[in-house]
Amino acid sequence: MSSNRHSVVIVGFGGMGSYHAGLIKETSTLIVVGTYDVLEARRTNSNDAGYKAYQSYEEVLADSSVEIILIATPNDVHKEIAIRALQAGKHVICEKPVALSKVEFQEILAAADQAGRVFMVHQNRRWDEDFLTIKKMYDEETIGSLFQIESRVHGANGIPGDWRHVKAQGGGMLLDWGVHLLDQLLFMIDSKITSVSSSLSFILGNDVDDGFEAILQFENGIKAIVEVGTTNFITLPRWYVKGIEGTGIIEDWSLTGRLVTRNNAGEKIEPKPIRAGVGLTKTMAPPSEGATITEELPQPSELSSSFYDNFAAVIEGTAEPIVKNAEVMRVQNLIEVIFEAAESNQVVKNFDIYDK
Numbered sequence: 001m002s003s004n005r006h007s008v009v010i011v012g013f014g015g016m017g018s019y020h021a022g023l024i025k026e027t028s029t030l031i032v033v034g035t036y037d038v039l040e041a042r043r044t045n046s047n048d049a050g051y052k053a054y055q056s057y058e059e060v061l062a063d064s065s066v067e068i069i070l071i072a073t074p075n076d077v078h079k080e081i082a083i084r085a086l087q088a089g090k091h092v093i094c095e096k097p098v099a100l101s102k103v104e105f106q107e108i109l110a111a112a113d114q115a116g117r118v119f120m121v122h123q124n125r126r127w128d129e130d131f132l133t134i135k136k137m138y139d140e141e142t143i144g145s146l147f148q149i150e151s152r153v154h155g156a157n158g159i160p161g162d163w164r165h166v167k168a169q170g171g172g173m174l175l176d177w178g179v180h181l182l183d184q185l186l187f188m189i190d191s192k193i194t195s196v197s198s199s200l201s202f203i204l205g206n207d208v209d210d211g212f213e214a215i216l217q218f219e220n221g222i223k224a225i226v227e228v229g230t231t232n233f234i235t236l237p238r239w240y241v242k243g244i245e246g247t248g249i250i251e252d253w254s255l256t257g258r259l260v261t262r263n264n265a266g267e268k269i270e271p272k273p274i275r276a277g278v279g280l281t282k283t284m285a286p287p288s289e290g291a292t293i294t295e296e297l298p299q300p301s302e303l304s305s306s307f308y309d310n311f312a313a314v315i316e317g318t319a320e321p322i323v324k325n326a327e328v329m330r331v332q333n334l335i336e337v338i339f340e341a342a343e344s345n346q347v348v349k350n351f352d353i354y355d356k
């Protein structure tokens with residue numbers, strides 16, 4: 001430990017690696033003592049930012065003062081970097097998606113087991129306030145029990161960067177953003193998934209998906225629609241959820257949104273028919289005045305600690321991981337089912353995402 005903080009070396013000092021460095025600076029439990037990147041330019045950035053730039057990964061692993069390796073490289077090299085770190089006796093924080101396949105993740109877990117070291121995946125979007133607001137609504141049935149959850153992220157910039165375009169490097173949006181949205185759903189909903197259908201989009205002509213849509217049916221009756229798009233010049237809301245008593249919408253990450261619920265105390269007045277297009281409808285007319293109540297979104301749920309503080313407590317043996325490896329494995333398994341459903345163009349029903 002250095003100044004009572006656990007020492008971290010960040011491997012891969014690109015976008016996310018340098019973002020971690022800034023966030024870790026704010027903690028009182030971890031400290032970044034250096035970085036390693038295969039690119040000279042990134043090593044220069046590291047020196048400029050005041051972090052020792054190790055010249056090789058061997059040099060990092062041989063440094064006994066380093067307790068934790070934080071992996072923020074492209075996805076295809078997570079496994080090798082993780083296993084070498086664990087074998088050298090380091091604890092590991094790994095960026096998402098943990099690996100390119102279930103088999104790769106099993107190999108990492110075996111190495112962690114053998115070394116008796118902590119391995120935890122940075123599923124940071126469990127801490128997103130928009131998600132924690134939906135989780136609150138789910139847990140407390142704010143609009144009655146939820147039966148449909150639509151979780152979307154839409155951009156119009158295509159697939160960013162370089163390696164995210166390359167299949168062999170774990171590119172594509174299902175692995176990139178899909179892993180976050182699926183992790184959130186499985187963290188929130190404790191029920192088996194009984195069927196999956198999906199489609200991937202290749203609008204931009206890459207080898208990897210530039211977006212996808214998956215429909216998941218849960219045993220407890222919830223249908224979830226998960227969608228990622230990178231060619232959406234007009235975006236749909238981040239969340240749209242339906243409960244027995246109302247509907248909720250969260251437009252964006254700034255938590256613009258509202259709940260509209262049935263007013264059970266109000267006098268029951270039939271809606272008046274309206275002209276809609278060239279036709280007439282009562283079914284699709286807005287509810288009569290007083291029939292519904294519009295409310296603000298509830299306060300988000302809270303997790304017991306930040307990702308980094310939780311990691312420090314786990315290696316000290318004083319807390320359980322908030323991101324458990326068994327949960328990460330479920331998401332990895334589900335991603336493989338979503339790929340299978342898209343490739344076969346079939347609804348997939350017989351699978352076990354709890355398989356280790």
Ligand code: NAD
Binds near residue numbers: 077095163
């Ligand atoms: P990036 O391309 O900006 O940075 C990756 C860095 O890794 C580059 O500097 C590259 O030179 C370096 N690198 C490549 N191979 C290496 C190796 N073998 N050893 C050491 N360094 C190596 O990519 P990024 O956007 O920072 O993404 C990195 C990881 O972070 C990915 O796994 C990505 O999915 C994840 N990520 C997570 C979040 C999140 O919110 N959790 C957000 C963005 C990215």
